[in-house]
Amino acid sequence: MRQNNADMFQVVRALFPHTKNVVYFNSASYGPFSTALQEAIYNNIRIRMAADYDDSHDAFTTQEQLRSDYAQLIGAHKREIGIGLNTSFGLNIAAFGLPLQQGDEILVSDIEFPALVYTFRAAAERQGLKLQFVPSRNRFFDIDELQKKISPRSKVLAISWVQFFNGYKNDLHTLSKICREHDLYFVVDGIQGMGVEPIDVHKLGIDIFASGCQKWMLSPQGCGFFYLSDRIRNQISPPFMSWLGTDWNMKFSNLFKYDQPYFDSARRFELGYYAVLNLMGMKASVELFKQLGIHNIQQHNYQLIDRLTAYLDDSSYYTITSSRDHKHRSSIITFTCPDYRPLQKKLLAEKIIVVPREGSIRVSVHFFNNDVDIERLIHVLKEWERKHG
Ligand SMILES: Cc1ncc(COP(=O)(O)O)c(C=O)c1O
Structure with a gap:
């Protein structure tokens, strides 16, 4: 073996x-690129250069496949996965979409990668929220310090799975328990663990998991996905919306219909037509992770x-x-x-x-x-x- x-x-x-x-x-x-990714992207370029058939549905099929692949990799349902552009995409859904009120507090680490902090900072400025920085110890996240910072106004813990600068993998299991005890939304920036550490987002009770795929997932820059748990999805008000966030049942014959239902899935939060070349690259890369395990x-x-x-x-x-x-x-x-x-x-x-x-x-x-x-x-x-x- x-x-x-x-x-x-x-x-x-x-x-x-x-x-x-x-x-x-x-x-x-x-991440560096494989020849498998190169071939997939070249193939799509060849198709678009030939322009002799309507390949637009290929993008929908590929997206479907990717949602189910990422779901499989993190222990989620396909309906809980949306395709985004990077980590910030999913973090923005969390920061601007969660039902938070003036005075609510967001707990973040004081040695966090800036993507998470700036996103929540902007949400805090707009909505009158407060960022609470949890002091680290020896440059590692400290759970005792987290406990000290939790107050009745704490509503969200937003944290990286793995710290970008020293590789410290946070104990998501314990953090999840703390979130449940204190009724905190549990938001995880997953990019530094995605593809190299096993995870089960259901078992961990994660509400929102966001990851770009440009690093360990070895996909083009400008690729990512997000997970919104079934529990949380309908509590989030979409910070942005697009026509492809609604369910056309793949029939695009009457585009003057303005009463389409929103997707009852994380797809609702995707944004317009797709970066198809990137999708093809993502699909080729994700295959390698499925094969290797x-x-x-x-x-x-x-x-x-x-x-x-x-x-x-x-x-x-x-x-x-x-x-x-x-x-x-x-x-x-x-x-x-x-x-x-x-x-x-x-x-x-x-x-x-x-x-x-x-x-x-x-x-x-x-x-x-x-x-x-x-x-x-x-x-x-x-x-x-x-x-x-
Ligand atoms: C922990 C972490 N989050 C986020 C990012 C990047 O965010 P985005 O994918 O939105 O550019 C990085 C590195 O670039 C990172 O190390």
């Missing part, structure tokens, strides 16, 4: 041409990270800045050293693609990476330590 998995990962790696030239450890910023991907990535961690632990020069607690690990590992910025430049020069984030070097490991990639990274780190340590 283990061997089969290794073979499977080897086969999929071959679909990523960049692996011949660079060691890519930066999926937490943007998220659990297998997680194990694969963790094994590679363990090799790196073993080296970093042995070194007195480097310090791991990610959490060491198994519960909070993810496919992002970060470490630092006195001169981490020149080191990051050196790594780039060696064609090892990593980024600096908030005082550390961030290494994001994905399913196309292998042992050789990790060994190359360790080799450069060792040399650097020898010269500068």
Whole structure:
């Protein structure tokens, strides 16, 4: 079984041409493209260039498929999934659509990625809400501090699944329990875990889950999806609306009908006609995740990270800045050293693609990476330590 998995990962790696030239450890910023994605997008370009048949329904079929694929990947129903443009799309539905009143409080982390904070800040300014920042401890989200901040006016907890700069995976299970106890809407920015960490949004009682697909989901920039639970859907007033948010039953023969029912699904919150090339790319990418299985991907990535961690632990020069607690690990590992910025430049020069984030070097490991990639990274780190340590 283990061997089969290794073979499977080897086969999929071959679909990523960049692996011949660079060691890519930066999926937490943007994912590289596969030849499968390229073919899917080229195919759509060929169809549109030929322009000899009406392919508009292909987009509807692809959307249907994508809704059910993302639903399967996160443990949701298809009707709870909508296709958006990025993470912010779903976060905006939450911030501007949830039934909140003047004086209500939104709980957010004080080390959150700005996408979530700015969206809720704008909603707060418009609706007279208050952002309550939960102080972090050692740059990790702190549940005791969260408990202290909860008040009778608290209405929403909005938080990243995995922290972008150190890979800290929040304990959604405990957070969910707290949300239920205090009757808080539970909003999760899922982009840094989506595709590399298993999740069951139903079991976790998440109300809104938003994710772009440009990072770990290896899809074009400008792609994303959102989950709105059945429980919450009808409580949200759409912050925007489009003709495709209503159910035409796929009959577009009388477009002067203005009393169409809204979709009784998350589709109601989608916005007009689709970025079809992106949809085709998303579909090709999502297939890879279905084939490999998220659990297998997680194990694969963790094994590679363990090799790196073993080296970093042995070194007195480097310090791991990610959490060491198994519960909070993810496919992002970060470490630092006195001169981490020149080191990051050196790594780039060696064609090892990593980024600096908030005082550390961030290494994001994905399913196309292998042992050789990790060994190359360790080799450069060792040399650097020898010269500068
Ligand atoms: C946690 C997190 N949320 C959101 C985003 C991006 O938001 P969007 O997809 O809306 O551009 C990023 C990274 O770019 C991120 O790390």
